[in-house]
Amino acid sequence: MRQVLSLLRRKPGSAGAYLSEPRRPVEFDGVRMAQNAQARNRIIITVACFSIFYMVIGGRLIEYGARSNETVSSIARGDQLMASRPDLVDRNGEVLATDIRTVSLFAEPNKIVDPDEAIELLATVLPDLDMKGTYRKLSSASHFQWLRRQLTPRQQSQILALGIPGIGFRPEKRRFYPGGPTASHVVGLVNIDNKGIAGMEKYVDGQGLGDLAAAGMTINEQMEPVRLSIDLRVQHVLRDELAAAMIRYQAIAAGGVVLNVHTGEVIAMASLPDFDPNDPVHALDKDRLNRMSAGTFEMGSTFKAFTIAMGLDSGLVKMSDTFDATKPLRIGGFTIHDFHATRRILSVPEVFTHSSNVGSARMADLVGIAGHREFLTRLGLLTRMDTELPEVATPTQPREWKKINSMTIAFGHGVATTPLQTAVAGAALMNGGKLIEPTFLPRTAEEAARVAVQVVKPQTSDEMRELMRANGENGSGRNARVEGFRVGGKTGTAEKVVNGRYSSSLKFNAFLAAFPIDNPDYVVLVVIDEPKPEDGKHGATAGNNAAPMVQAVIRRSVGFLGVKPRFDAEGQVLSLSY
Structure with missing residues (x-):
């Protein structure tokens, strides 16, 4: 009996064989391949999303970099200032006209929360401010309005302390004449945009400086001074x-x-x-005519x-x-x-x-x-x-x-x-x-x-x-x-x-x-x-x-x-x- 049972256990496929060896799970290759493909797809999608995200960020950075720099709170670096005019000097090198740095006040009306409040605050620093005209500017739908050109450093500091949203400053150049009226009819003067409108200032613009400025080809480097024949002492x-x-x-x-x-x-x-x-508030008055060359x-x-x-x-x-x-x-x-x-x-x-x-x-x-x-x-x-x-x-x-x-x-x-x-x-x-x-x-x-x-x-x-x-x-x-x-x-x-x-x-x-x-x-x-x-x-x-x-x-x-x-x-x- 024992021998019969032993033989039965050794026959493959017999009931004893199944009783003596546990059954192994069946593997399906198709399922495993599907899971691997799904994982790869997720990785590709994730990489694509990150790529698109960084491309958008890079595009915005390029856009911002292409825009002109705008300073809204203080004077910018020297290379961001508007182009200079050459100094005018007398025959001995004494300065007759030169550029100095200044700032001008502007507003972005689309960022102004309360025009009335902004005007009241500005009036504490600029008491001669045109209230009606300023209100029209601040209430407009524009994105930029000049409020006051060529402020003093004290005025700039006081306005900054007011902390008015939508108010800022842009760097500019102002022409300064150390001798005041001493040689005014010869030297001439410039307008608010630093362009020569009379005298030798206008002559300098006529020699090409004005055309370069209009074409946007001016430079910010110090220019060689223009020497005049005038002797400041005489x-x-x-x-x-x-x-x-x-x-x-x-x-x-x-x-x-x-x-x-x-x-x-x-x-x-x-x-x-x-x-x-x-x-130059009186520069264009009739009695201020240059009688020596412009009067007969x-x-x-x-x-x-x-x-x-x-x-x-x-x-x-x-x-x-x-x-x-x-x-x-x-x-x-x-x-x-x-x-x-x-x-x-x-x-x-x-x-x-x-x-x-x-x-x-x-x-x-x-x-x-x-x-x-x-x-x-x-x-x-x-x-x-x-x-x-x-x-x-x-x-x-x-x-x-x-x-x-x-x-x-x-x-x-x-x-x-x-x-x-x-x-x-x-x-x-x-x-x-x-x-x-x-x-x-x-x-x-x-x-x-x-x-x-x-x-x-x-x-x-x-x-x-x-x-x-x-x-x-x-x-x-x-x-x-x-x-x-x-x-x-x-x-x-x-x-x-x-x-x-x-x-x-x-x-x-x-x-x-x-x-x-x-x-x-x-x-x-x-x-x-x-x-x-x-x-x-x-x-x-x-x-x-x-x-x-x-x-x-x-x-x-x-x-x-x-x-x-x-x-x-x-x-x-x-x-x-x-």
């Missing part, structure tokens, strides 16, 4: 003396220029009343210098010739008479020294209308002057030159030109006969020689220097004498035109001077509008006011200009009366 002296003269003679305006006769450089030029370019005036007897030079240069007049001034000259229903009549025949030097209207008119008549007009045109007195300064007026003259016109123009009535042009033409009579257009930029003698035009003969220039010297010593220009320096000149007392008629009580006076008169280096011209007689003195002629003004300017400026005084054998300074 400029201060000139303006100071003009301001003092306006008070002394109770005048409505005054102006002056100091010009290098060899190079045409304007060393100083001022016109009063002027303005402070740091606070009848220059009176200073034109006699050009009339006599015309006669001498034409060869029709010699220094030894004489002209009849024994009585007034009548022509075409008009009478020409002398202010200080000598009632005698005058030589050419006497016509100049006595400032004879009759003698000058006869000289112009001798040259003729065509020759007279051509000569004044040759000297640049009838055409618009060519220089860097944008504010330049065009002279006026009769539409048709008749004999009476030529005769009155001979002594400065009938043609209106700018004082600067008068000085330039005067320089041509002093420097050997070369007309050199004025410049407000440095110019060497060699550069000037390339642009100079010979307009009168050297001999004519020599003779005119002698006439100017004589008039400066003993004539109407004697009040311009400076001890140790030879000063020559010609006065001009012109009656102003009021309602189409010449007024005997309103004068426009001028004095055209050159020094040292033996071989002049500089021309000085001053003008004074409607001067009154000085207290205790009689008369308001140019000899009594314009000549002393020139004397003061030269006396205070010669040291800066490098002109040395003359000494006698014993080392004493020579005066003009010798």
Whole structure:
């Protein structure tokens, strides 16, 4: 029995076999493969989600990086500031105009919670804030509005402390003029956007800076300064003396220029009343006109210098010739008479020294209308002057030159030109006969020689220097004498035109001077509008006011200009009366 059972246990497939060995679970390959595929899909989806997420983040970062930087709470770094303008400096490197950093206040109306509250808070710092206009800006649907340009650091700090949402600051540049009004008409000024609108500031923009700014091609690096021909020391002296003269003679305006006769450089030029370019609220007022280059005036007897030079240069007049001034000259229903009549025949030097209207008119008549007009045109007195300064007026003259016109123009009535042009033409009579257009930029003698035009003969220039010297010593220009320096000149007392008629009580006076008169280096011209007689003195002629003004300017400026005084054998300074 035991053997049978043993055999039964060893037979495969028998009941005993099943009883002795446990059953193993059955594996399904299809299920396992499905599970593996599902896991892979989940991993792929997860990776894709992360990839898309980081791509979105990267795209936004690129978008933000492409946007222009905007600072809303403080001044940004130097490289984020708007492009600079070059400094303007005088011939010695003294700063006339420069940029300083500032900020401007702006608002983002879409972020303003309560416009009324914001305005009330801002008004505590900016009491002059336009309430209605600001409310319209803050209530608009726009994303940007200027509220106030060019704040002070204190104002910025106080507004920051208010913590108003939607209010911020943008960095800007502000133009600063250390000399204030000292050279305002020459330097000019800029507008709120730092763009030149007058003077040499406008000229600099016209040389390409303005086009670059408009094209967005400006740079933030410090630019090379623009050097002007102005000497700030002489400029201060000139303006100071003009301001003092306006008070002394109770005048409505005054102006002056100091010009290098060899190079045409304007060393100083001022016109009063002027303005402070740091606070140009009055810059566009009518009485702030730059009278020296943008105003035209009848220059009176200073034109006699050009009339006599015309006669001498034409060869029709010699220094030894004489002209009849024994009585007034009548022509075409008009009478020409002398202010200080000598009632005698005058030589050419006497016509100049006595400032004879009759003698000058006869000289112009001798040259003729065509020759007279051509000569004044040759000297640049009838055409618009060519220089860097944008504010330049065009002279006026009769539409048709008749004999009476030529005769009155001979002594400065009938043609209106700018004082600067008068000085330039005067320089041509002093420097050997070369007309050199004025410049407000440095110019060497060699550069000037390339642009100079010979307009009168050297001999004519020599003779005119002698006439100017004589008039400066003993004539109407004697009040311009400076001890140790030879000063020559010609006065001009012109009656102003009021309602189409010449007024005997309103004068426009001028004095055209050159020094040292033996071989002049500089021309000085001053003008004074409607001067009154000085207290205790009689008369308001140019000899009594314009000549002393020139004397003061030269006396205070010669040291800066490098002109040395003359000494006698014993080392004493020579005066003009010798």
